[in-house]
Structures are given as C-alpha cells and as structure tokens.
Amino acid sequence: MSESGPSDVQSAREAASRYVGLRDPALVGALLLTLSYVSVLYHVTDVVGGSRDFALAVGGAFLLATVLGRFLRLRTAVLVTAVLVAGGAAVYYFAVPESNRALFTTARVVDDTVALLTGLSVLRLAKAGVWALAMAPGPVFLSWYLALRGRYVGSVLVGGAALAFFVLTGDAGVLVTLVGVVGAAAAVGLGTLGEVGAVSAQWDTLAVVVAAMVLLSATLTVVPGGAAQPLLADRGAPTMQGNLVGSAASTDSVTVQGSIRLSPEVQFTMESEEGHYWGVAAYDRYTGSTSGGTWVRTGEAEPYDGRLGGPPGDAREVEQTVTARSRMNALPSAWRPVAVDDSVSSATEVTGQGYLRPTGTVRTNQSISVVSEVPEYTQRELREADGDDYPARVSEAYLQLPESTSERVRQRTAEVTADEETAYDKAVAIERYLESNKQYSLTVDKPDGDVADAFLFEMESGYCVYYASTMVVMLRTQGIPARFVTGYTSGQQVENGEYVVRGLDSHAWVQVYFPDVGWVNFDPTPSGPRESSENARVEEARQNGNPNVDVDGSEQTTTATTVAPDSPETNTTTTATTTTEADGNATNGTDSNAPRGPSDEIVGQEPGVGGNVTTADEGIGGSLPSIPWPPTREQVGIGLALLVGLVAGGRRFGAFTGTYRTLWLYRHGARTEPRADIERAYTRLEHLLSREYRDRRPGETPRSYLQSLGNVGLDDRAVEVGRLYERAHYGATVDRADADRAVRTVNELVWERTPLVGRLLRN
Incomplete structure (x- = not known):
C-alpha cells in the first residue's frame, strides 16, 4: 500500500x-x-x-x-x-x-x-x-x-x-533482571533528562533510582515459584530431599546445588516383595552452563485414566504399598508404574516421562498401592539391543544437549568408551569411570559453568546429582538416549517385604534407553561412601533424640539395601546390612558377588567400587555453614549498583558535605602560622554557633553576631575567640600563644557540647 x-x-x-x-x-x-x-x-x-x-x-x-x-x-x-x-x-x-x-x-x-x-x-x-x-x-x-x-x-x-x-x-535470573532494570531506568532517565539538558545535573538522582530498583528486584520474589531470590539467602544448605523430590512437585525442575544436607526423618514405609529404587520423576532437558545447571521435565502431566502400558520387552509384575509417615507430594514406585489404587486414581496424574504423581498431598499414614511392571532382561539382551533404531520421540527428547557443551566433554567420553562397541558396554564404562575417579562428598562448591564439564575436569568430589548429571551428558555425546531420574533408594529393610525410607535416602540416578527393553537404571554414585554418610547421619540423629527417625523395628541397625532384582546373572535381591560400631564407623557387609545399583541395573561389579568418601565437613554435624566466597556475579553486580546508589545519594542529599563539615568541626588540623590558625578556629566556632543558635546574617559583623547571642547566654569564652579573630583579621599583631589559646578554647566548646564524640576524638 x-x-x-x-x-x-x-x-x-x-x-x-x-x-x-x-x-x-x-x-x-x-x-x-x-x-x-x-x-x-x-x-x-x-x-x-x-x-x-x-x-x-x-x-x-x-x-x-x-x-x-x-x-x-x-x-x-x-x-x-x-x-x-x-x-x-x-x-x-x-x-x-x-x-x-x-x-x-x-x-x-x-x-x-x-x-x-x-x-x-x-x-x-x-x-x-x-x-x-x-x-x-x-x-x-x-x-x-x-x-x-x-x-x-x-x-x-x-x-x-x-x-x-x-x-x-x-x-x-537475578543478573538478567538487574541488567534489564538498569537499562530501563537509563533509557527513561537519560531520554527525559536529555530533553532539557539536565543529565549532568541530575545524574545522582538517576543513580539513586536505579539502585533502588536494583535492590527491589533483587530482594523481592514476584510470584511463588519464580526465579528471583532474596539478596540474603538462607544460611543453611538445602536438604537432598527438598532439592530432588520437593522440586519435582513444585517446579518440575531440579537445579544443581552446592553443599547439601541429609534429613534423617522417616518419609514413608514401603511394602514390597522386592527392594527397588523408588522413582518419583525423570527429566529430559538439560540447560548446561546457564540457569545453574538445571534439569527440566518437559510436557504436561495427564490425568490417570486406567492401567498404563508396560515396558516394550519382558516384565514381571510387582505390587508395592507406600504408607506416608509425613505429608508427601510424591508417589514413589519401582519403574515402570502401570496402575494405582482406584480410591486415589482420580487424584493421580501421569507425567510425560511415565511416572505417577498425586495432584494433591498424600496424608500422613495414608497408604496407596501401586503396581509396576519391572523390565526383565539379560546382559546379552542389552548388548543385542544396541543400534540407532530409537523411536523418534526418544531420540528427540533424550539426546538433547546444549550447543555450548564443551568439546573436551565429548573427547573425554570418547576416550572412556574407546574399547566398547555396544551402548550397554559404553554405559557400564562411563558408570565405572565416574565411580572410580571421583570422591563422594556432600560439601562442594557449585561450579559457575557446565556441571558435567566442571565435575569431569575441575572437581574432585560431589554427590549423586553431580554423578548422574555427568553420566547422562556423557552418554548423550555418544548418541545414547539417557535421562536424569530422582526418587529414593530402597531404604532400610526391617523385615521381609518392608522398607523404611528416610529423607536421606533421596537420590538421583540414570536411566538408559534400550530398544525392545525400555529404560534401564544405572547408578554411577559410589554406594559404599554414600551409605556410610547416611548411616552416620541416622546415628547422630538417634543420639540427639531427634523425632521421627525410626519406626517399629528400625531402631536396632541401619540397613543399606543394595538391590539388583533384575540382574541377568543372579535375578535376586541382595541386601547389605551395615551395623554401626561403637566408634561410629560403618562396616559394610554387602555380598561382594552381588551387582550394585538400582532395581533394573545390570552392572556386574562389586558394590562401592572406587570413590572414597570425604568425611570432613559433610554437613552432618551441627556446625554453622560457611559464608560462600568468592561472591557470585549477581552478588557483585548488586553490590556495585548499591555502592553507586549510596555514593550518588550521599552527593544528592549533601551527606558527604555534612560528614566532612562534622569531622572538620571536631578537628582543627595541623597548625600553620598564628593568623591563619585563629581565623580557622573562629570559622569552626561560627559553624558550631549556627548549629546551636542561628547563622550570621548578611552584613552582620562577627562582633555584632556574638553580642546578639550573648543576650541568650553565649559563653564568654566564645566572645574572647571573637576578639582574637578581630585582631588577626584586621591586621593587629598576634602570636603563637594567641593562636593556641583560640584553638584550645574552640576545641573545649565543641567537645563540651558533644562529650562522647569529644572523648573519642581526643583519644
């Protein structure tokens, strides 16, 4: 047109x-x-x-x-x-x-x-x-x-x-929001002030406004679940359960944290003929170096509408009954859950990754039965399931990697898997590599960049989130579909068919996809050091008399269950009972011939191979957490913005001038020639009198000014300083004794009116 x-x-x-x-x-x-x-x-x-x-x-x-x-x-x-x-x-x-x-x-x-x-x-x-x-x-x-x-x-x-x-x-995030806020204030402020040529005169006002906006954006959370965080965060480290299980229900994402704590409180009991890793959520999308290394669960959950399909291959049915021992917002179960109690079916939904979750809260002591179809397979079947014929939905969702993933991660993974030909053997090689080359510790500094890259090349230790995240990324670089899974390990077996699961049993592991089999669990986190940390935390809680640490039958020993019910070699569940000795050290009684790992894991290796535990400062004691240092980029940005705002505000409202004048009033400074010292002493006196009485009026001489104040009780010593000033100012002879007397008198008058400040400055 x-x-x-x-x-x-x-x-x-x-x-x-x-x-x-x-x-x-x-x-x-x-x-x-x-x-x-x-x-x-x-x-x-x-x-x-x-x-x-x-x-x-x-x-x-x-x-x-x-x-x-x-x-x-x-x-x-x-x-x-x-x-x-x-x-x-x-x-x-x-x-x-x-x-x-x-x-x-x-x-x-x-x-x-x-x-x-x-x-x-x-x-x-x-x-x-x-x-x-x-x-x-x-x-x-x-x-x-x-x-x-x-x-x-x-x-x-x-x-x-x-x-x-x-x-x-x-x-x-905070930094992005700060940049946007500063940009918006600068655009409006400079654009408006520029129209009247007042930028140079009003820059301090603009700086104060920007600083206030920065502080507001950094300290207020706009909506529940938003990314904004208070400037002064909670000093206590988050719990493993809150990070892995709580995030699954509240935000559908898990962000990699730094140091973390273990909660010893019982969360639920599970009745099941077999011990498994009780899954809660799986995540497909990894954010890499930005967003703090976050795992995101894509897609929308759909209402549960009857029995779900099982895995593509052979499977056996396992029924579990979970009884909440505190309010829960998750529905743990063995992979793969296919059915839930009719009584709660209308309040249950299915995530896009195949896990069940309640739409509300599971009440304390409420019991819910879940049926799972657990995959059955052999190592040979997994090796033969190798190939590129993955379903399109699996390839698209579970081979995703950020474009910023470093080349050295790909190269290291290629080195680790160089001698392996099948996807299964590559997964085992990566699992063993991480387990053998990294130490287990709950006290770590969260890296600034990509978590997988940092854990491989810069960090010596970490906990399950770091191990699992790194293994998924490494597998995806080799074209092997994998996903990040959260939930609980099997917990403490108190009798046949019953498991006590505490908050410290919350865990993260890996699932790898095999054609004609489905998702298979792998766990690169060293089981021995992890169980030792958990057992020590339970014993500490018992000795401190913490509530809700035990249920009937769980008080005698702490039992770490190593489960491999679907192992192609044994097809049995292996239970490792760890008894805590009097000195607090844990002795591992695991069957050395049993494969380690979650319910579907097939890795035929001894439990706890490689990976030493770091016992110092693991967050299981009562000491206060240290203040993080160095500060993050967001904290530096906020600090600089506030500093500029304080400087500009001080200039705008005369704080610097007032501070300087106050310090100048209390300290005469170095002595010079007598005439100049007397004039400076009188100037200080006049400033003091203006604060206590009134300013000297235009055209009013110093003598008239002092005489008028004498009518309202002015000290005679001030009149004497006035006389010395007249002599010095109008050319009469003054000496060092006169100057010292004027300075000393003004000092006394100032200090007498502010005795506390006077004593501090005099000393």
Whole structure:
C-alpha cells in the first residue's frame, strides 16, 4: 500500500525529524533492556538447538527497525509487530507434533498462559526452541523502533513487559533482571533528562533510582515459584530431599546445588516383595552452563485414566504399598508404574516421562498401592539391543544437549568408551569411570559453568546429582538416549517385604534407553561412601533424640539395601546390612558377588567400587555453614549498583558535605602560622554557633553576631575567640600563644557540647 497523501508526507517528515539516530545515550539503556530478555530466549535455543537461526531472526528484527524507524509511522509499526507475532504463533503451531495440536483449545491456551505467568519455565514447552525463535522478532522490532523514534517510555513498556514475562516464568535470573532494570531506568532517565539538558545535573538522582530498583528486584520474589531470590539467602544448605523430590512437585525442575544436607526423618514405609529404587520423576532437558545447571521435565502431566502400558520387552509384575509417615507430594514406585489404587486414581496424574504423581498431598499414614511392571532382561539382551533404531520421540527428547557443551566433554567420553562397541558396554564404562575417579562428598562448591564439564575436569568430589548429571551428558555425546531420574533408594529393610525410607535416602540416578527393553537404571554414585554418610547421619540423629527417625523395628541397625532384582546373572535381591560400631564407623557387609545399583541395573561389579568418601565437613554435624566466597556475579553486580546508589545519594542529599563539615568541626588540623590558625578556629566556632543558635546574617559583623547571642547566654569564652579573630583579621599583631589559646578554647566548646564524640576524638 502506498502512503502518498499530503498529510502522510507531512507525518513522514515529522517522523524523520523525531528520529534520534544511533548517537543518543538513552539508546544504550534501551539496548540493555532488549538484550536482557533476548538473552533468556537465546539461552532457550542454546539448550534445545537453533541458536544460529535465533541470532539471525533477532538481528533481522533489529535491522528492520533501524532501517524503517526513520520513515515508518507508529500505527504501521504496530501493524508490522502484530504480523510478526501472529506469524510466529502460526510457525510454532505447525512445528509441534500433530498429536499435540488438538490440545490448542482456548481453555488450554489460557491455562498454559497462567501456568507460565506463575512459574512454569519456557523450557518445559514442547518445541521450546521454535517458540523462542517465533516469539522474539515482534517485541524486539517494536521496542527498538520506539527507542529510535525517541519514545523511550513506550520502548521500556514493551521491553519491560517481555522481561517481566520471563521473570514470572522463572527463566530470567537475578543478573538478567538487574541488567534489564538498569537499562530501563537509563533509557527513561537519560531520554527525559536529555530533553532539557539536565543529565549532568541530575545524574545522582538517576543513580539513586536505579539502585533502588536494583535492590527491589533483587530482594523481592514476584510470584511463588519464580526465579528471583532474596539478596540474603538462607544460611543453611538445602536438604537432598527438598532439592530432588520437593522440586519435582513444585517446579518440575531440579537445579544443581552446592553443599547439601541429609534429613534423617522417616518419609514413608514401603511394602514390597522386592527392594527397588523408588522413582518419583525423570527429566529430559538439560540447560548446561546457564540457569545453574538445571534439569527440566518437559510436557504436561495427564490425568490417570486406567492401567498404563508396560515396558516394550519382558516384565514381571510387582505390587508395592507406600504408607506416608509425613505429608508427601510424591508417589514413589519401582519403574515402570502401570496402575494405582482406584480410591486415589482420580487424584493421580501421569507425567510425560511415565511416572505417577498425586495432584494433591498424600496424608500422613495414608497408604496407596501401586503396581509396576519391572523390565526383565539379560546382559546379552542389552548388548543385542544396541543400534540407532530409537523411536523418534526418544531420540528427540533424550539426546538433547546444549550447543555450548564443551568439546573436551565429548573427547573425554570418547576416550572412556574407546574399547566398547555396544551402548550397554559404553554405559557400564562411563558408570565405572565416574565411580572410580571421583570422591563422594556432600560439601562442594557449585561450579559457575557446565556441571558435567566442571565435575569431569575441575572437581574432585560431589554427590549423586553431580554423578548422574555427568553420566547422562556423557552418554548423550555418544548418541545414547539417557535421562536424569530422582526418587529414593530402597531404604532400610526391617523385615521381609518392608522398607523404611528416610529423607536421606533421596537420590538421583540414570536411566538408559534400550530398544525392545525400555529404560534401564544405572547408578554411577559410589554406594559404599554414600551409605556410610547416611548411616552416620541416622546415628547422630538417634543420639540427639531427634523425632521421627525410626519406626517399629528400625531402631536396632541401619540397613543399606543394595538391590539388583533384575540382574541377568543372579535375578535376586541382595541386601547389605551395615551395623554401626561403637566408634561410629560403618562396616559394610554387602555380598561382594552381588551387582550394585538400582532395581533394573545390570552392572556386574562389586558394590562401592572406587570413590572414597570425604568425611570432613559433610554437613552432618551441627556446625554453622560457611559464608560462600568468592561472591557470585549477581552478588557483585548488586553490590556495585548499591555502592553507586549510596555514593550518588550521599552527593544528592549533601551527606558527604555534612560528614566532612562534622569531622572538620571536631578537628582543627595541623597548625600553620598564628593568623591563619585563629581565623580557622573562629570559622569552626561560627559553624558550631549556627548549629546551636542561628547563622550570621548578611552584613552582620562577627562582633555584632556574638553580642546578639550573648543576650541568650553565649559563653564568654566564645566572645574572647571573637576578639582574637578581630585582631588577626584586621591586621593587629598576634602570636603563637594567641593562636593556641583560640584553638584550645574552640576545641573545649565543641567537645563540651558533644562529650562522647569529644572523648573519642581526643583519644
């Protein structure tokens, strides 16, 4: 459509005249704001693939806004933005699998939008990379167009809305939020002040506002489940259970932590003929170096609607009854769960990864029966199941790696698996490598970069989350589908068919996919050191008289159960009873011929091979945790912003001048020639009198000033200093004795009026 009318030509000329170009300093703020939310979307594409296409799309939106900003009217620019957003939505719609398009009802879209605005990460969306690529150009184009036209408030509204969206989803971390807040304040502040040429005069006011916004954004959590964290976090380390099991129910994600604690309280008892690892959740998407090394569970849970399908190969049915000993938001079971009690079926849902979970809370002492079909196989069958014929849904979800995954991780994995030919043997080699080359410890410093890379090359020790995360990443570099799984180990066996499971039994392990078999459990975490830490924690809790540490039958010994019921060699459950001696050391009574690992593990090796336990500072004692050092980038950024704000605020409100004048009042300083010392002493005296009585009026002589104050009780010593000042100021002879007397008198008058400060300064 052509725009050729006289009014249109005039509008175009006015638009061109308002085009600020690329030299306006406020554009830097608008650019920072834009880059803040664009960085979140770039991170999404880095995790799931497509960052190059995303960079081209965003760069194209910037270029389009820059070229058209001089000529395009606002109404037309809004229309272009609407076309970009609508086109992006259409691209995303047709990119998702056809089976999922039926879910795009109005009610479902509204529900998903509400979920996003209350803490659902964008990374949980199907085809998250396509969504990021499709949604970015619209807001980028409009916000940059408005900034180039000098409409900074409008630009900040558009960019701020985009950033706020990602704050609500939990994808924008503290540092990203801080950058966006500073950019928004700078764009509006510099743009507005620039119009009246007041930037140099008002920079301190702008700095104070920015610092206040930074502090507010860093200390307030906007919504439950959001990513924003208080500036001063809880000093206590999180518990393993809270990190692995609590996160599964509240956020559908697990973030790798630093040091962690073990909770000795009984969570539930399990009645089962076989001991297993009791799974709670599986995670498919790994974020890598950004987002703190987070595992995300994608897809939506669906209501349980009758018995589920079992694994693709042979399986045996195992029935379990879980009895909650405290309120629970999880439903642990052996892999793979296929059925649940009819009494709770309507309050149960199935995750996209095949685990059951309650829609509400399992009450204390409530019992729920779950039926699982546990896969049966042999090592030979697993070796023969090797190949590239993985289902498309498995390859797409469980081979994902961030594009930023380091090449040295791939190279080290290739070295570890160089002598192995099958996926099964490669998995065993990686498992044994991690178990033998890393120590087990609950006290670690969380790395800044990729957890797998750091654990392989920079860290000497870690706990289950580090072992499992690293093994999954290593397997995926070799084209082997694997996933991160959380839940509980089998716990303490108190009698045949009953297991006591405590919070410290919460655990993370690995599942590897084999065609015609399904998911098979592997556990690279050394079992011996892990069990020793858990047993020591239970004994400590017992000695301290902590509540809810035991149930009937669990008080005598701490039993660590090593389960391998599906081993192709033994097909039996092996129980290792660890009795705590009087000196507090644990002796391992595990059958050395039994394979170690979770219920489906097939690794025929001795339990606890390799991996020494680090006993110092493992978080099982009562000492206070240390303050983390060095500070994180977010903490440094917040600190610098606050420092600038304090300096600017001090300048704006005269705090520095007032502080200097106060110190100057109490200290005369080094002596010079007598005349100058007397004049300086009188200036200090006059400042003191102005604070106590009034200022000297214009045209009022020092003598008249002192005489007027004498009518309201001025000390005669002040009048004497005034006389000495007149002599020195008007040319009369004064000597060192006169100067010392004036300085001493003023000091006495100052210190008498503030005795505490006077004593401190005098000393």
